[in-house]
Amino acid sequence: MKAITWHGKHDVRLDSVDDPEILNPRDAIIRVTSTAICGSDLHLYDGYVPTMEKGDVLGHEFMGEVVEIGPKSTLKVGQRVVVPFPIACGSCYHCSKQQYSGCENANPADTQDIGREGMGMPMSGIFGYSHMTGGYSGGQAEYVRVPFSDFGPLVIPDDSIEDDKVLFLSDILPTGWMAAENAEIEPGDTVAVWGCGPVGLFAVQSAFLMGAERVIAIDHFPHRLALAKQFGAEVLNYEQSKIYEALWDMTGGIGPDATIDCVGLESHGAFADNIWDQIKVSTFMATDRPHVIRQAIMATRKGGRVSMPGVYAGFVDKFPLGAFMEKGLTLKTGQTHVHKYLRPLYTAIAEGKIDSTFLISHRMGLDEGPEGYKHFKEEQDTYTKIVLKPGMAATTAA
């Protein structure tokens, strides 16, 4: 089959690899009909995430048609399913607490040591996202082996709902939703969101649905800010305005009640701390550039909440722990427990409460995937979201 594979920093390719097979009783094989490139795939593309291996199949946002099932799968051949990016067994203690990204069983025993060394304990398995999370082949391919298929995938019963509407249930929609949930928004709150990529834009929508009175969205790409404005957010461009000063004034000297960092470890901008971070990262003295989380902590009102869906991979320098303590802030974060949100968010899409397709800027064949990565990296203002359609012939990009 054809698949998008990782070969090193800024080197992803379309390769021919051998097909997946059923290995365990609960497995299913999915023929991928739609798969997206995620902002967090760019962290792999830029070489920030350790334990990638040459030839790894990328992609953790995908959906498709069931073509083969193991004896203990509850899916049926021919069903349309959306697959959550974390792999969860549904039967361990963490799954029973609906903390699916902490599933204890999906990451094979042999790859759990890395997470234990690096983070104290291993995380769940994730499709196409390094060997620290198992080394599972991802969804930017024609076919995928999906473990625990009796538990994870959401069957889309209504054929009239097209792929584009439900594809983002696999990651970025639940991630934006959980980001807003973690911000513990109360009616009347002002919420500041850093980063108007797909997760940030879903966080903006979710924050309003949860009762926020004002949402202030921060980025430097005009098109992305325009999308945020479309959903009712006030927008700040950090190339035009000083963010802390703007937030201070806009909230009457109080600060936002909740802040959401939808940027993570590759935060941009020519700030003194960020330049220092870049030097440290390029000399391997640190892995993460945490400018946004620092700014969010400084800006949040006393007693406020900080939500951090943005991905961080290792250690950060100059974390304002003193400000965090003195102001009595709460920080909530984590890889998304996608399984928990699938059904309610599917309903919200079906009822038209959430617009899940507005951010798709480009649709391409799988063959154009490597080009897609390049565009998504270098032209973030126009390439807000790329959906790859393995069934679509090359050079028919919409």
Added chain:
Amino acid sequence: MGQQEQFMPERDDAPVTAAKDLDSDRALLAEAVTINRDPDDVYAFWRDPTNLVQVMENVAAIERIDDRRSRWTVKGPGGKDVCWVSVITHDVPGEELTWQSEEGAQVANSGKVEFRDAGPRGTVVRAVIAYDPPGGAIGQLIAKLFQREPRIQTRRDLHRLKQFLETGELATSARNRRIHEERYGDESQAEKQA
């Protein structure tokens, strides 16, 4: 005040898995895992050693000799198999098992596994193993390099036991059989299960 000073015992209350003197020189190891099943189920699975071959990666074969004795063949470092006969020396159903290798073992070992009821979380399984490392400390260092170090192995084996009892299968991240064999060795878990 009037309070009597508390007597401080020689050791603190930490479990043996955390002991600082539990280091590689002593060839004593302890690992624990929580399994979302009743102690009786976990005990019953462990009590039949032929079950364990499915979850223990470096165990090539376990032959049952009688109700208390079994013959173990384990893949050692450098592709050499080592063998011993293991005897159950103490057996409290649902709670605890201890074993010892018989005289003539290539790697003399003994140990204890406890099954403690953890309420809604299931069962805490704690294994404590003492062994005589082949090649002494240097042999053990080499084994560690080849990931056959008993503590790492025990941790992974307990995790596989958990996976098997909780999900009915052993997680593999491989896309297909070829990659599975490349990643997890020729004699794969799936084959041993078959």
